[in-house]
Amino acid sequence: MTPTSKRWALVICLVLTPALPARTVAITDEDCDRMAAITAEAPNLGWAGFETGGGFAPIYIELQRQRAFLIRYPIDKLIPKGQRITQAEWVIPVVYCNGEQKLYVHRILGEWGAGVCHKYRSVRPQKVEWITPGARGASDRAVKPSATPRVNEIGDLVVNVTQDVELWYSGASKNNGWIVTVDDGGFLRLSSPVWTTRGNWKLRITYEPE
Amino acid sequence: MIITGGAVGPTTWDENNKPSPFNTLFTRPFNGLYSVDRVAGHATLPVIYQSTMHTSWVVSAEHVDGYLTLVPQRLLIEGATLTSLPVILTKRNQVAFGGVNKVYVLPLDDQGRFKPLLSQAAVASASVEALTYSPKFDRLYVTVEKAK
Numbered sequence: 298m299t300p301t302s303k304r305w306a307l308v309i310c311l312v313l314t315p316a317l318p319a320r321t322v323a324i325t326d327e328d329c330d331r332m333a334a335i336t337a338e339a340p341n342l343g344w345a346g347f348e349t350g351g352g353f354a355p356i357y358i359e360l361q362r363q364r365a366f367l368i369r370y371p372i373d374k375l376i377p378k379g380q381r382i383t384q385a386e387w388v389i390p391v392v393y394c395n396g397e398q399k400l401y402v403h404r405i406l407g408e409w410g411a412g413v414c415h416k417y418r419s420v421r422p423q424k425v426e427w428i429t430p431g432a433r434g435a436s437d438r439a440v441k442p443s444a445t446p447r448v449n450e451i452g453d454l455v456v457n458v459t460q461d462v463e464l465w466y467s468g469a470s471k472n473n474g475w476i477v478t479v480d481d482g483g484f485l486r487l488s489s490p491v492w493t494t495r496g497n498w499k500l501r502i503t504y505e506p507e
Numbered sequence: 508m509i510i511t512g513g514a515v516g517p518t519t520w521d522e523n524n525k526p527s528p529f530n531t532l533f534t535r536p537f538n539g540l541y542s543v544d545r546v547a548g549h550a551t552l553p554v555i556y557q558s559t560m561h562t563s564w565v566v567s568a569e570h571v572d573g574y575l576t577l578v579p580q581r582l583l584i585e586g587a588t589l590t591s592l593p594v595i596l597t598k599r600n601q602v603a604f605g606g607v608n609k610v611y612v613l614p615l616d617d618q619g620r621f622k623p624l625l626s627q628a629a630v631a632s633a634s635v636e637a638l639t640y641s642p643k644f645d646r647l648y649v650t651v652e653k654a655k
Contacts, residue, residue, distance in 0.1 A: 356533075
């Protein structure tokens, strides 16, 4: 084969070889293995989403001062090895906002689990307190927020979380999920993942072979 | 701390938290209809079980000192219409539910979560409401219609 014909063979080969496609997968709150709505007003409760008068029930996830929502998506088994994350979008369903609000999304740094509440990040297998109650301490959550979207209308808020998902997928950081808050004294009402509208908290991840 | 069945999921009554003593966790999708939930606690594990009357929904939920925590496990027993509270068969690590002409039994793992390996037995009762277990004899008792 002459050099010219070799070049042509290579070109033909490249043209005929299909590009390996990117793939998008989605998981929702129905797949989540850990969730909690925490508040200073009921410091031992793990599902203090909405105040009902005499108690709490997660009809909504209401974010205001001293309240937070924690969620972890088990992405670990979702994406095969040897991939590159090209995009990750997190859909947060907003059902009420009174004027423009700023939402803070932080990665949670410490392992949390059974008994998670405003005071503790877990009670079993051992009692571990948050550094700052409500998971606001520097080693409770990443210092720098992953995203701080401004919210001024109801509907699906789409947050770019590509960097976090890359960190978790690569193993550079352990996937302990996110904490969402409105730190500036705002108020935001989000759809409850355990009431009428399950499956609205979606995480969409697009990846392609490295 | 008291945990009781509710209309949309178990409710906890925390007498030590005066500002918010009654707290509810929704354990099944709400379709606009309120139902009656029955709950029972595991004898040795920090887990409660729930059956929702006249539906196929059963739930296991972990608690810490009575505070319900994390994500409840929800199962639909296909074809079932549940009519009894959950009854834990402690020696077998199983949980039983009464239904229409049936008793359903689900095995539990070492954490008290359901294993999806349902077994069921037909019984002569249009609505199995009275169901109890004897750990001493390791037997489940169910009321049935008297044979004619």
